[in-house]
Amino acid sequence: MTYKIVRENMLFKPMRSLLSILLIGVPVTLILCLVGVSQGLLEDSARRTRGIGADIVVRPPNTSVLSLSGAPLSWKYVDTLAKVPHVTVATGTIMQPISNSLTLVGGIDVPSFYKMSGGFRFVEGGLFQNPNDIIIDTYYARQKNVHVGQSIELWNKKWNVSGIFEAGMLAHLILPLNVEQEMMSSTGKISQVLLKVDKPENVQPVMAQLHQMLPDYPIYTMRELISQLAPENVGGVREFINVIIGIGMVIGFGVVCLSMYMAVLQRTREIGILKSLGATRWFILKLILAEAALLAIGGTILGIVFSFGAKWIILQLVPASIPQVIVPEWWPRTAIITLVGALLGALYPGLSAARKDPIEALAYE
Amino acid sequence: MSERPIIAISDLHKIYRVGQVDVPALRGVELDVKPGEFVAIIGPSGSGKSTLFHIIGGLTPPTSGSVRVADQDLSRLSDAGRTALRRNTVSFVFQKFNLLPNLTAADNIAVARHLSGKDHKDDPKFQEALQMLGIAHRLHHKPAALSGGEQQRVAIARAIVTHPAILLADEPTGNLDTQNSQAVLDLLRDLNQRLGQTILMITHNPEAAAYGHSIVHMRDGRIVERT
Numbered sequence: 001m002t003y004k005i006v007r008e009n010m011l012f013k014p015m016r017s018l019l020s021i022l023l024i025g026v027p028v029t030l031i032l033c034l035v036g037v038s039q040g041l042l043e044d045s046a047r048r049t050r051g052i053g054a055d056i057v058v059r060p061p062n063t064s065v066l067s068l069s070g071a072p073l074s075w076k077y078v079d080t081l082a083k084v085p086h087v088t089v090a091t092g093t094i095m096q097p098i099s100n101s102l103t104l105v106g107g108i109d110v111p112s113f114y115k116m117s118g119g120f121r122f123v124e125g126g127l128f129q130n131p132n133d134i135i136i137d138t139y140y141a142r143q144k145n146v147h148v149g150q151s152i153e154l155w156n157k158k159w160n161v162s163g164i165f166e167a168g169m170l171a172h173l174i175l176p177l178n179v180e181q182e183m184m185s186s187t188g189k190i191s192q193v194l195l196k197v198d199k200p201e202n203v204q205p206v207m208a209q210l211h212q213m214l215p216d217y218p219i220y221t222m223r224e225l226i227s228q229l230a231p232e233n234v235g236g237v238r239e240f241i242n243v244i245i246g247i248g249m250v251i252g253f254g255v256v257c258l259s260m261y262m263a264v265l266q267r268t269r270e271i272g273i274l275k276s277l278g279a280t281r282w283f284i285l286k287l288i289l290a291e292a293a294l295l296a297i298g299g300t301i302l303g304i305v306f307s308f309g310a311k312w313i314i315l316q317l318v319p320a321s322i323p324q325v326i327v328p329e330w331w332p333r334t335a336i337i338t339l340v341g342a343l344l345g346a347l348y349p350g351l352s353a354a355r356k357d358p359i360e361a362l363a364y365e
Numbered sequence: 366m367s368e369r370p371i372i373a374i375s376d377l378h379k380i381y382r383v384g385q386v387d388v389p390a391l392r393g394v395e396l397d398v399k400p401g402e403f404v405a406i407i408g409p410s411g412s413g414k415s416t417l418f419h420i421i422g423g424l425t426p427p428t429s430g431s432v433r434v435a436d437q438d439l440s441r442l443s444d445a446g447r448t449a450l451r452r453n454t455v456s457f458v459f460q461k462f463n464l465l466p467n468l469t470a471a472d473n474i475a476v477a478r479h480l481s482g483k484d485h486k487d488d489p490k491f492q493e494a495l496q497m498l499g500i501a502h503r504l505h506h507k508p509a510a511l512s513g514g515e516q517q518r519v520a521i522a523r524a525i526v527t528h529p530a531i532l533l534a535d536e537p538t539g540n541l542d543t544q545n546s547q548a549v550l551d552l553l554r555d556l557n558q559r560l561g562q563t564i565l566m567i568t569h570n571p572e573a574a575a576y577g578h579s580i581v582h583m584r585d586g587r588i589v590e591r592t
Contacts, residue, residue: 001472001479008467273463276424277523278452278480280445358424362463 006290020259021298027248028303040323042229051169053117054194059218071189086202089116092190106171107180124148125163133162139319140172252341260349272361281354292346296338372398377430390416392586403557403564405577413586414567422455423447435530455531456524460539462516464508470519471504481527514545534566
């Protein structure tokens with residue numbers, strides 16, 4: 001019977017209910033999109049890093065797993081580290097972001113990179129033929145709607161697209177190492193050294209030797225690097241998500257508080273009727289809390305649906321720049337966050353309804 | 366009829382505080398009602414009729430005096446105790462029907478059954494009452510789709526579904542035309558005669574008051590005459 005009353009109450013003022021659900025759904029979408037984008041960015045980064053085929057990554061001192069731009073290392077490191085026992089291939093790459101974007105352009109030494117990774121799988125065209133050639137991945141080609149033979153603008157220069165490769169290899173855009181070094185005024189410099197080891201069991205001995213050789217350098221096995229590419233391990237991301245969750249909770253709390261306060265005012269007489277029939281304070285409070293919970297569940301479902309919509313829109317507009325993923329593991333979390341916010345928001349109007357004097361409530365017009 | 370009163374009121378006072386002023390609504394009411402009695406209460410506006418109902422029905426506590434309803438001393442009842450009284454012992458029928466507008470007639474009745482904790486029991490006596498009320502075919506309509514007379518019959522059904530010891534009808538014909546008023550009064554009399562329902566009814570209409578076994582006249586917060 002409680003559920004029936006709550007359902008009929010919600011259906012009696014459908015616009016109020018729908019508006020509340022919509023307003024609760026917006027912060028849910030915000031949370032899911034934010035988490036989806038941060039996870040998507042890191043997964044995309046991990047996939048591209050994994051695609052290289054390296055076993056060990058050597059980064060410059062004072063860098064984190066995410067900070068890759070700049071080229072402070074000399075190519076000489078590649079030559080030196082290639083001589084370490086069990087290292088079969090060594091290469092270096094330079095990484096530089098496009099202006100005002102998270103998208104990176106990777107510069108590769110084609111022979112050693114191909115030896116390590118096995119090469120790109122082209123869906124259109126092929127490798128660089130001329131100094132102003134660039135190759136791009138399928139995401140970036142879709143985002144910019146370009147094909148082989150067309151040009152793109154990068155760092156105030158026009159580049160001819162000579163090939164489009166399957167995404168998941170180092171970066172969305174690739175240039176020859178020397179070309180990118182020249183563009184960055186970093187001739188002979190690289191952003192990281194990548195090493196391939198002869199056998200998996202030799203990775204740890206090589207790591208030990210590298211730590212001895214380069215004690216101040218962040219050196220990761222590929223497994224370590226990829227495992228660290230998670231929102232929990234990236235400084236600031238976790239806190240940023242928590243702030244958004246907090247904002248989401250406050251919005252949910254405010255929307256439900258206002259909505260249920262209005263509902264209680266509108267239903268003053270009905271509350272009086274229920275009290276005249278012998279409804280306890282708890283019964284009245286339960287009706288308000290149950291309605292708030294249903295609004296929260298509706299808002300969560302709507303938020304989840306909206307997150308799919310947001311992903312679709314992002315995929316149409318900027319598939320390479322913002323690789324959002326759907327994060328089902330966050331659905332129950334956002335449901336709990338929304339539910340807590342909504343129940344807290346419904347508590348004050350619920351208690352004021354429960355405390356209403358039945359005679360005054362019955363006299364309410 | 367048993368001689369032991371189901372309602373026993375002695376020296377009942379009720380004072381409302383309006384701003385900083387005390388307003389006496391009842392000034393020493395004395396009233397006994399026996400089980401199965403049908404008592405009409407008449408009096409001008411402000412004479413204290415509704416306040417008397419609110420106290421007997423447990424909607425508000427008395428300021429002083431003794432009020433015993435179905436062997437419960439209302440002056441000692443807590444808010445929860447008065448809630449339980451409304452749930453199990455007394456029921457109201459209001460002038461404005463006071464049905465829940467979102468629910469069908471059947472659900473309005475079901476809410477009262479649910480609150481009293483009797484919603485899973487077969488109830489042949491109530492089925493008989495429903496036949497008397499003549500609303501069986503209108504139970505799946507919401508109040509807005511029912512006439513005033515039908516709404517008041519649903520309100521009566523809701524009031525008696527819990528088999529209360531006392532039915533308090535506060536001007537039950539006040540919003541009805543003559544024909545529907547007659548039907549509702551006939552129903553109340555049938556409930557009283559056939560099911561032995563104790564009824565107290567407030568009315569301004571002397572013809573309606575004549576349906577009662579006795580008529581209580583109130584003025585200025587006191588019972589001035591019982592005929």
